[in-house]
Amino acid sequence: MPRRIFVTGLGIITGIGNNLAETKDSLFHLRTGIGRIRYLNAGLNSDIPVSEVKCSFEECFQLAGIPVSEGYSRNALLGMIAAKEAYLDARIADLPGLRTGLISATTVGGMDRCELYFDDFLNNDSKNIYIDTYDCADSTEKIADMLGIRDYLTTISTACSSSANAIQLGARMILNGDLDRVVAGGTETLTKFHLFGFDALKILDKEISKPFDENRNGINLGEGAAYLVLESEESVKKSGKRILCELTGWGNACEAFHQTASSPDGIGAYLAMKKAVDLSGLDVADIDYINAHGTGTDNNDISEGRAIQKLFGTAIPPVSSTKPYTGHTTSAAGATEAIISILCLLEQVIWPNLNFSEPMKDLDFLPVKEIIRDKKINHVMSNSFGFGGNDTSLIFSRVEP
Amino acid sequence: MMMKPIYITGLGNISPQKTWDNSHFLEEVEFGETNYLRCKDPNYKEYIAGDMVRRMSRIIKMGIAAGKICLTDSDCTMPDAIITGTGLGCIEDTEKFLTNMIRNNEEFLTPTSFIQSTHNTVSSQIALLLKCHNYNFTYVHRGFSFESALLDSIIRLGSGESKTVLLGSTDEMTPNTLAILQRLGQYKRKAVRTQHLLKDQSRGAIAGEGAAFFLVSSTPGSKNYARIDALDTFYKPDPESIPLRITEFLKRSGKTIDDVSMVLMGINGDPANDKVYDDVTNRLFSEKPLGWFKHLCGEYQTASSFGLWLASMILINNRVPETVLLKGIKTSELNSILIYNHYRNLNHSLMLVSSV
Numbered sequence: 001m002p003r004r005i006f007v008t009g010l011g012i013i014t015g016i017g018n019n020l021a022e023t024k025d026s027l028f029h030l031r032t033g034i035g036r037i038r039y040l041n042a043g044l045n046s047d048i049p050v051s052e053v054k055c056s057f058e059e060c061f062q063l064a065g066i067p068v069s070e071g072y073s074r075n076a077l078l079g080m081i082a083a084k085e086a087y088l089d090a091r092i093a094d095l096p097g098l099r100t101g102l103i104s105a106t107t108v109g110g111m112d113r114c115e116l117y118f119d120d121f122l123n124n125d126s127k128n129i130y131i132d133t134y135d136c137a138d139s140t141e142k143i144a145d146m147l148g149i150r151d152y153l154t155t156i157s158t159a160c161s162s163s164a165n166a167i168q169l170g171a172r173m174i175l176n177g178d179l180d181r182v183v184a185g186g187t188e189t190l191t192k193f194h195l196f197g198f199d200a201l202k203i204l205d206k207e208i209s210k211p212f213d214e215n216r217n218g219i220n221l222g223e224g225a226a227y228l229v230l231e232s233e234e235s236v237k238k239s240g241k242r243i244l245c246e247l248t249g250w251g252n253a254c255e256a257f258h259q260t261a262s263s264p265d266g267i268g269a270y271l272a273m274k275k276a277v278d279l280s281g282l283d284v285a286d287i288d289y290i291n292a293h294g295t296g297t298d299n300n301d302i303s304e305g306r307a308i309q310k311l312f313g314t315a316i317p318p319v320s321s322t323k324p325y326t327g328h329t330t331s332a333a334g335a336t337e338a339i340i341s342i343l344c345l346l347e348q349v350i351w352p353n354l355n356f357s358e359p360m361k362d363l364d365f366l367p368v369k370e371i372i373r374d375k376k377i378n379h380v381m382s383n384s385f386g387f388g389g390n391d392t393s394l395i396f397s398r399v400e401p
Numbered sequence: 402m403m404m405k406p407i408y409i410t411g412l413g414n415i416s417p418q419k420t421w422d423n424s425h426f427l428e429e430v431e432f433g434e435t436n437y438l439r440c441k442d443p444n445y446k447e448y449i450a451g452d453m454v455r456r457m458s459r460i461i462k463m464g465i466a467a468g469k470i471c472l473t474d475s476d477c478t479m480p481d482a483i484i485t486g487t488g489l490g491c492i493e494d495t496e497k498f499l500t501n502m503i504r505n506n507e508e509f510l511t512p513t514s515f516i517q518s519t520h521n522t523v524s525s526q527i528a529l530l531l532k533c534h535n536y537n538f539t540y541v542h543r544g545f546s547f548e549s550a551l552l553d554s555i556i557r558l559g560s561g562e563s564k565t566v567l568l569g570s571t572d573e574m575t576p577n578t579l580a581i582l583q584r585l586g587q588y589k590r591k592a593v594r595t596q597h598l599l600k601d602q603s604r605g606a607i608a609g610e611g612a613a614f615f616l617v618s619s620t621p622g623s624k625n626y627a628r629i630d631a632l633d634t635f636y637k638p639d640p641e642s643i644p645l646r647i648t649e650f651l652k653r654s655g656k657t658i659d660d661v662s663m664v665l666m667g668i669n670g671d672p673a674n675d676k677v678y679d680d681v682t683n684r685l686f687s688e689k690p691l692g693w694f695k696h697l698c699g700e701y702q703t704a705s706s707f708g709l710w711l712a713s714m715i716l717i718n719n720r721v722p723e724t725v726l727l728k729g730i731k732t733s734e735l736n737s738i739l740i741y742n743h744y745r746n747l748n749h750s751l752m753l754v755s756s757v
Contacts, residue, residue, distance in 0.1 A: 136541035154549040155542040157520035197515035254537035388525025
């Protein structure tokens with residue numbers, strides 16, 4: 001009898017809401033978080049639209065429930081806010097005896113204080129307290145210290161699939177019997193560093209992005225943090241707590257094509273999705289919705305679209321990218337979109353792909369244009385692909401209450 | 402962590418010593434007067450095409466070369482997974498893009514260093530060279546980076562998800578990073594004679610770097626350096642709890658301290674850091690041969706992987722190099738080695754390896 005992995009808590013902060021309720025509200029109102037830069041000091045790139053969390057640095061401390069103090073990055077604070085929401089949602093503190101882990105993901109997030117204070121780091125001792133906020137582990141250890149999680153912690157960085165990989169590692173550690181429950185997800189704050197990096201790659205859209213549209217023109221970056229609480233069947237039985245859904249499939253593959261570009265036939269995306277479907281024991285026809293990686297770049301949407309066509313054949317389920325709402329939250333995108341996919345199961349709706357108007361000549365299917373409310377949704381797939389061809393796909397399934 | 406034993410069937414190590422040739426084992430050791438041990442470079446063109454070598458930063462070259470040496474050593478052409486750990490990732494490219502952005506007033510930025518700055522660059526570049534579409538993962542958690550990669554390998558091999566894993570670690574040091582971390586007292590400000598590192602009582606370790614790769618397999622191969630029997634990691638432990646944690650760790654593998662032939666510790670020359678090891682030695686290992694290795698590779702987030710390489714080479718050669726033995730006498734037969742490392746007293750790890 002294979003062991004099952006249940007989701008029992010969710011926490012999220014992005015440009016469309018500081019918590020799960022606000023996120024849901026924005027989705028139902030088809031509200032985008034993308035707009036003019038307000039909080040990031042973006043210099044010459046101040047005119048590039050992004051999806052910022054609508055909080056100043058000081059307000060982030062408030063939401064995290066700690067006094068404004070030195071030694072914190074915005075990246076760690078966003079992570080603390082979302083992880084705490086998930087932790088409380090799953091009522092982890094109620095059953096202290098279980099082995100609990102924290103698996104977090106981030107890539108450039110730690111740069112947020114470093115890029116401000118780099119000259120100080122080199123030349124004087126005035127900002128030494130921020131030096132340790134640079135590495136990827138800092139946000140994870142800050143979250144673990146706040147929540148008192150000690151049994152296992154690690155940090156993953158596979159670029160834009162990082163937090164989807166955090167979720168699958170959590171599941172595998174529970175299956176292996178190493179942990180009873182895991183807070184898994186990721187955090188990534190906007191930095192000038194990656195805004196300029198993506199700009200140098202010439203893949204940022206100067207308008208709101210249009211995934212899967214013939215005239216798509218690139219990415220809008222976003223920031224945020226999102227965490228899920230995963231639990232073993234035994235752990236859920238002990239606590240008798242509410243189950244939100246089940247994580248039934250995951251797949252990780254490497255495209256091995258190019259450091260930043262996707263292959264024209266989407267071999268990495270295809271393999272990741274196929275592995276996830278195979279592991280779940282489902283048939284491709286059972287998948288009711290795909291939350292696509294759908295960045296809105298010329299390259300991704302062809303590659304991912306073709307991979308979907310190859311795997312699903314003539315039975316392609318509704319597909320949408322929700323990046324026009326949240327922006328591309330990079331390392332946090334996998335967990336952000338996992339939560340949106342789970343909301344699809346819980347609310348029995350599919351949110352449309354905003355800004356779509358013209359079908360892509362290269363693809364045979366269209367993304368979802370209007371909100372779908374009349375479809376039974378039992379299984380959803382969420383895709384996350386990253387630089388280096390690190391591709392991951394997750395499947396969440398409805399659990400009858 | 403629960404595990405079935407796994408086997409190390411290949412090694413590839415680029416370090417501040419000449420360690421890339423597996424037919425030699427520290428016959429020559431280089432010491433110096435420094436606060437930073439820089440990696441010895443093999444001829445990278447033997448491993449990477451000439452036009453690519455020129456575009457790559459040091460850490461990428463080190464990682465690819467160590468990975469390739471390891472695969473060749475174990476006769477593996479296509480591992481079922483590539484899993485690496487790194488503390489700071491591709492810090493040279495990161496600094497390059499950051500300083501260009503700051504110094505050039507944000508203009509004329511080229512994306513190359515940004516592209517190569519992500520932490521998963523080494524894992525994905527190895528996959529690219531091998532055309533390996535299999536599982537590919539990068540861990541980035543300070544002194545748990547390598548251990549997390551090892552744990553994932555253990556889970557994959559134990560569950561049957563993979564039969565072979567190319568497991569590795571990479572970290573590089575740069576002048577800026579060294580200067581910045583010296584501010585925190587992590588590294589010594591003044592050069593020391595590395596073979597007399599422990600006589601120097603100044604604050605901080607000597608900095609290091611390296612890329613160590615291991616082909617790990619669920620079944621023994623034609624050549625087996627060692628068997629990994631157990632792994633544990635613990636975070637910010639209460640100092641009083643560490644000895645118990647270690648004895649419990651051994652007990653879970655059906656072992657006691659008497660079964661351990663030798664202990665390798667991450668002693669790095671920083672008095673505050675080394676006190677943790679002294680306490681454990683006094684309480685548990687006063688009668689045991691004790692070895693160390695950071696005078697050979699320096700201190701960095703994934704230095705424990707150098708420790709695992711060293712233990713593997715000691716076991717297959719049944720020889721402890723003179724410079725490694727810090728205390729005690731050489732036992733004639735080396736059966737199992739315990740490696741205990743901690744990174745800044747935050748991330749502690751235990752690895753138990755045995756001869757095959």
